Amino acid sequence: MAFAMHNHALALFSTLVLVMISFEIACGSHHHHHHHLKSLHFSLYQHETINKTGYIIVNGIKGGAGVTQTTTPFGTFFVFQDILTATANRSSKVVGSSEGTSITSSFDGLQSISIAKLTLRLKHHKGSVQVVGGTNNIKPSDYPVVGGTGDFLFVQGYVTSSPVDLKGITVTYKVEFHLYWPPYASQAF
Numbered sequence: 001m002a003f004a005m006h007n008h009a010l011a012l013f014s015t016l017v018l019v020m021i022s023f024e025i026a027c028g029s030h031h032h033h034h035h036h037l038k039s040l041h042f043s044l045y046q047h048e049t050i051n052k053t054g055y056i057i058v059n060g061i062k063g064g065a066g067v068t069q070t071t072t073p074f075g076t077f078f079v080f081q082d083i084l085t086a087t088a089n090r091s092s093k094v095v096g097s098s099e100g101t102s103i104t105s106s107f108d109g110l111q112s113i114s115i116a117k118l119t120l121r122l123k124h125h126k127g128s129v130q131v132v133g134g135t136n137n138i139k140p141s142d143y144p145v146v147g148g149t150g151d152f153l154f155v156q157g158y159v160t161s162s163p164v165d166l167k168g169i170t171v172t173y174k175v176e177f178h179l180y181w182p183p184y185a186s187q188a189f
């Protein structure tokens with residue numbers, strides 16, 4: 001009886017080993033063809049209201065470009081904490097925030113160097129993504145992702161920010177995320 005049980009357990013064990021080996025083979029081939037990279041692509045909308053969610057903290061040089069919807073004088077130090085929503089409608093679901101600074105870095109007042117922490121509360125991913133790069137106030141700008149926290153730990157890729165509506169006191173940008181997790185990211189959990 002005990003022997004039979006032992007045999008049964010052994011048979012079960014070898015079946016398990018076989019299943020595990022075939023699983024490894026399946027995963028191995030998948031890894032080979034698709035590099036097993038986890039990635040995520042989605043878009044959110046950033047809304048910024050002058051003197052409410054974004055402020056000029058330090059004025060730029062005198063005699064530089066004027067303060068308009070798209071320009072600020074060279075050297076202007078701007079800080080923002082904007083909401084990120086699911087659709088272009090400002091009343092749509094808030095799924096995160098964008099906190100950062102921009103320093104006007106071109107004499108025509110159209111470009112700046114920006115740093116931002118994008119906090120995301122998505123259905124299956126929570127954490128933050130850090131980006132840095134050059135902003136063109138009237139064209140789409142690509143920002144390399146320099147890292148992340150929480151579910152975005154070790155994340156790489158880029159974020160594209162494009163103006164959607166620059167009229168009025170609240171401006172809206174479409175923010176496209178292209179995120180890739182390196183293979184070692186999964187080992188951290």
Ligand SMILES: *[C@@H]1O[C@H](CO)[C@@H](O)[C@H](O)[C@H]1NC(C)=O
Pocket residue numbers: 050051169
């Ligand atoms: C924002 O505040 C500054 C300083 O008080 C003011 O000069 C500027 O006109 C305001 N801008 C807008 C768009 O209300």
Ligand SMILES: *[C@@H]1O[C@H](CO)[C@@H](O)[C@H](O)[C@H]1NC(C)=O
Pocket residue numbers: 089090091092
């Ligand atoms: C934005 O959403 C609000 C609330 O759902 C709605 O009342 C409004 O009509 C929407 N605006 C546009 C432009 O779709």
